[in-house]
Amino acid sequence: MKLSKAYEPQSIEANIYKRWERSGFFNPDKLPGKRMKPFAISMPPPNVTGELHLGHATGMTLEDIMIRHKRMQGYKTLWLPGTDHAGISTQIMVERLIASEGVNRHALGRDKFLKRVWQWKKQYGTHITQQIRQIGASCDWSREHFTMDPKLTAAVQHAFVTMYNDGLIYRGKRIINWCPRCLSAISDLEVKHEPRKHKLYFLRYKLAGGAAPITVATTRPETMLGDTAVAVNPKDERYKSFVGKKVTVPIVEREVPVIADRGVEQEFGTGAVKVTPAHDALDYEIGLRNELPIISVIDEHAHMTKEAGIFVGKSTVEARRLILEELQEGGHIEKIEDYEHNVATCDRCHTEIEPLISLQWFVKTAPLAKKAIAAVKTGKIHIVPARFEKVYFHWMNNIRDWCISRQLWWGHQIPIWYNGDKVKASVAKPAGKGWKQDPDTLDTWFSSGLWTFATLGWPKKTKGLTLYHPTSVMETGWDILFFWVARMIMMSMYFMKEVPFKTVYLHGLVLDKDGKKMSKSKGTGIDPIPMTQKYGTDAIRLSLVLGTAAGQDVRLYEEKISSYRNFINKLWNIARFTLTQPKETGVKPKTLADAWILSRLQTVTKETTGYLESFRFSEAGALLYDFLWHELADWYIEITKVAPNAGVLRHVLLESIKLLHPFTPFVTEELWSHLTAAKGTKDMLMVTSWPETQQGFVNAKAESDFSIIREFIVAVRNARSNAKVPPHVFSDVCAWGKHQKLLQEHQAIIERLTRIKLTCGESDAKPTGVARGMAFALAVTEETGKRQESERAQLTEYIKRLEHQLANEQFVKNAPQQVVEGQRSKLKETRNRLDQLK
Numbered sequence: 003m004k005l006s007k008a009y010e011p012q013s014i015e016a017n018i019y020k021r022w023e024r025s026g027f028f029n030p031d032k033l034p035g036k037r038m039k040p041f042a043i044s045m046p047p048p049n050v051t052g053e054l055h056l057g058h059a060t061g062m063t064l065e066d067i068m069i070r071h072k073r074m075q076g077y078k079t080l081w082l083p084g085t086d087h088a089g090i091s092t093q094i095m096v097e098r099l100i101a102s103e104g105v106n107r108h109a110l111g112r113d114k115f116l117k118r119v120w121q122w123k124k125q126y127g128t129h130i131t132q133q134i135r136q137i138g139a140s141c142d143w144s145r146e147h148f149t150m151d152p153k154l155t156a157a158v159q160h161a162f163v164t165m166y167n168d169g170l171i172y173r174g175k176r177i178i179n180w181c182p183r184c185l186s187a188i189s190d191l192e193v194k195h196e197p198r199k200h201k202l203y204f205l206r207y208k209l210a211g212g213a214a215p216i217t218v219a220t221t222r223p224e225t226m227l228g229d230t231a232v233a234v235n236p237k238d239e240r241y242k243s244f245v246g247k248k249v250t251v252p253i254v255e256r257e258v259p260v261i262a263d264r265g266v267e268q269e270f271g272t273g274a275v276k277v278t279p280a281h282d283a284l285d286y287e288i289g290l291r292n293e294l295p296i297i298s299v300i301d302e303h304a305h306m307t308k309e310a311g312i313f314v315g316k317s318t319v320e321a322r323r324l325i326l327e328e329l330q331e332g333g334h335i336e337k338i339e340d341y342e343h344n345v346a347t348c349d350r351c352h353t354e355i356e357p358l359i360s361l362q363w364f365v366k367t368a369p370l371a372k373k374a375i376a377a378v379k380t381g382k383i384h385i386v387p388a389r390f391e392k393v394y395f396h397w398m399n400n401i402r403d404w405c406i407s408r409q410l411w412w413g414h415q416i417p418i419w420y421n422g423d424k425v426k427a428s429v430a431k432p433a434g435k436g437w438k439q440d441p442d443t444l445d446t447w448f449s450s451g452l453w454t455f456a457t458l459g460w461p462k463k464t465k466g467l468t469l470y471h472p473t474s475v476m477e478t479g480w481d482i483l484f485f486w487v488a489r490m491i492m493m494s495m496y497f498m499k500e501v502p503f504k505t506v507y508l509h510g511l512v513l514d515k516d517g518k519k520m521s522k523s524k525g526t527g528i529d530p531i532p533m534t535q536k537y538g539t540d541a542i543r544l545s546l547v548l549g550t551a552a553g554q555d556v557r558l559y560e561e562k563i564s565s566y567r568n569f570i571n572k573l574w575n576i577a578r579f580t581l582t583q584p585k586e587t588g589v590k591p592k593t594l595a596d597a598w599i600l601s602r603l604q605t606v607t608k609e610t611t612g613y614l615e616s617f618r619f620s621e622a623g624a625l626l627y628d629f630l631w632h633e634l635a636d637w638y639i640e641i642t643k644v645a646p647n648a649g650v651l652r653h654v655l656l657e658s659i660k661l662l663h664p665f666t667p668f669v670t671e672e673l674w675s676h677l678t679a680a681k682g683t684k685d686m687l688m689v690t691s692w693p694e695t696q697q698g699f700v701n702a703k704a705e706s707d708f709s710i711i712r713e714f715i716v717a718v719r720n721a722r723s724n725a726k727v728p729p730h731v732f733s734d735v736c737a738w739g740k741h742q743k744l745l746q747e748h749q750a751i752i753e754r755l756t757r758i759k760l761t762c763g764e765s766d767a768k769p770t771g772v773a774r775g776m777a778f779a780l781a782v783t784e785e786t787g788k789r790q791e792s793e794r795a796q797l798t799e800y801i802k803r804l805e806h807q808l809a810n811e812q813f814v815k816n817a818p819q820q821v822v823e824g825q826r827s828k829l830k831e832t833r834n835r836l837d838q839l840k
């Protein structure tokens with residue numbers, strides 16, 4: 003069957019994906035052949051109602067490359083997909099939807115609201131899984147999971163109850179990030195730091211005993227009502243004499259101590275700060291270290307509490323205004339400065355975070371972290387790139403207890419039951435009357451922390467769990483190393499008594515052409531799905547993987563994607579040419595070029611496999627790109643037009659297509675079906691065996707000889723182009739020096755590829771060119787001579803003009819420096835060119 007002139011991904015990709023899916027080979031149980039060794043990856047679950055962004059596309063491509071490679075190598079390969087319920091972001095989306103109908107979730111009530119969220123999930127939840135298909139992911143859809151599936155919900159509840167009974171989960175009052183709009187505790191991950199313009203207020207606090215006051219700097223004067231100390235750095239000489247004395251907090255007239263604490267930055271403001279343990283995470287730490295009382299003056303709606311005295315019920319904004327007025331009247335304000343700084347905001351709604359002391363559920367992380375640290379220290383888990391191990395250890399050594407309760411409705415409701423002052427942890431409602439379940443839900447990361455084993459059937463001891471856990475690789479962005487990867491390690495070490503995965507591969511961020519964060523408003527944002535439609539999925543896969551390494555950011559822009567589309571077209575054209583050749587199946591090298599390309603194929607096979615096994619995906623892809631384009635197409639195919647060997651050409655192309663399949667699965671599968679006429683499911687490329695090196699074809703002599711011929715040809719081509727020989731003209735070349743025998747043996751090919759008539763022998767002529775000890779002279783025909791003559795005349799004229807201009811002092815003095823420099827370098831280039839023609 004003839005191939006269409008150009009590769010049209012739009013008409014081919016969807017069909018190929020359907021063929022793969024129908025084959026059943028995404029499912030490890032249905033793979034052909036006896037497969038004993040498992041290879042498993044758990045797909046990091048994207049948000050169920052989200053869009054596939056470039057981060058996902060990068061991760062999925064890398065995971066698919068690993069999976070396809072291992073599948074072809076004969077492993078029992080499982081890539082388990084799924085989606086995350088994404089508590090807060092999904093809830094906000096539905097809140098916005100019902101707001102447009104004029105209701106809010108409180109008016110609707112919990113049950114009705116949750117019904118709406120499930121409806122929403124049903125309507126949009128397949129959108130992202132369709133997009134995952136579009137990117138070519140060969141994951142096992144028959145094992146797809148959703149974090150709120152009944153089975154996973156049961157696993158989450160079981161995990162909570164077990165940890166509670168083991169004393170690892172407790173309820174306590176701690177400072178947390180609070181979003182006054184979402185009315186929920188927010189994890190550190192959901193906090194985004196944004197630059198905002200505020201004021202810095204310098205307030206005078208009276209020192210007991212009538213001495214000069216101490217001045218503190220703050221951006222949030224309204225919190226002063228909850229101050230329980232003033233703190234300075236112990237090393238700060240300026241305040242040594244103040245430590246231990248008492249100051250009076252204005253307005254509330256409370257006496258508080260001046261303390262020394264290492265947490266205070268000497269450079270900030272005056273070096274003295276007010277301490278409000280209830281409303282600032284750092285102050286909270288200082289408070290704990292110094293046993294300060296905690297006074298909450300702001301509530302969960304960002305209104306002042308009873309502790310704020312006359313300001314009770316006022317919003318923080320209103321309270322700030324009134325408090326500043328009073329401070330001003332009392333002469334407590336020294337000065338006010340403009341101050342731009344990074345402020346913690348809610349990632350979902352951009353409201354400024356209100357740090358609050360709140361009654362929440364926590365996981366005691368210290369004992370879990372200990373085992374998680376050991377897992378990496380002892381090499382049971384490798385992190386690629388290794389430099390992230392240091393980051394991991396630093397974070398795990400400084401980990402705080404993990405706040406797992408959220409005041410949201412969408413999520414796993416905490417399996418804790420209250421009855422009067424009785425508290426019970428239980429999956430089911432305890433027997434008897436009056437039990438009420440805790441209204442809060444669990445942090446999304448609590449359920450995704452169980453992802454690797456809960457998706458394989460845990461807490462049941464399933465076959466899947468025995469076979470595929472620990473999984474082989476966890477591939478994800480380095481930005482969630484702590485939030486997710488570390489939590490999975492802690493949870494698996496605790497529940498499974500084993501690591502969740504053996505290797506963690508971290509990819510970087512996708513940036514724009516200049517290495518900056520992509521921005522939709524600047525027009526540098528790229529959506530992967532429209533790009534797959536415009537350039538084909540294979541092109542975007544290549545542009546996400548090539549030119550980067552583990553942990554490194556990758557730059558992406560449309561020209562890059564289109565250049566990889568050109569490569570796909572090149573591959574297509576190589577196959578089209580191959581299909582015009584006779585159908586020979588034997589692989590018998592006859593010429594030097596045959597021996598060379600077969601030997602190169604062995605090296606490329608070995609190196610590609612090695613790169614893939616050591617997670618060097620970019621190097622593997624780049625190697626195949628160069629081999630196919632710059633060796634097979636540029637050289638071997640050109641030579642086969644003179645000395646055809648259809649058997650060798652076909653073999654090299656088919657093997658290359660196998661090696662390339664993990665990177666560009668669509669075009670390779672399509673070409674495979676044409677080149678092999680394989681119509682049966684079991685003959686599909688995705689399950690064909692991975693190529694192995696054939697020692698018999700390794701031929702160092704052929705590689706070395708061929709490189710000599712190649713360099714000679716390149717030198718002659720350059721000489722012809724320098725001498726302005728028109729392409730259709732044959733020129734006479736005599737060569738002397740080294741390798742004469744080799745040149746004579748391959749005279750026909752050299753002559754065809756360079757359009758020359760070659761004679762070899764001794765000569766003392768002035769050489770036109772040299773390469774590897776070979777010299778040659780190019781004879782000039784009458785036609786070429788005329789062309790050269792006319793170019794010489796043009797160049798001489800141009801040189802005269804330039805010289806004249808540069809001799810003009812006015813021009814040199816008055817023209818912009820770069821214009822003068824430009825003319826000078828033009829003069830130099832033109833003189834060089836003229837020399838070449840003499």
Ligand SMILES: [Zn+2]
Pocket residue numbers: 181182183184185348349350351352353
């Ligand atoms: Zn919020």
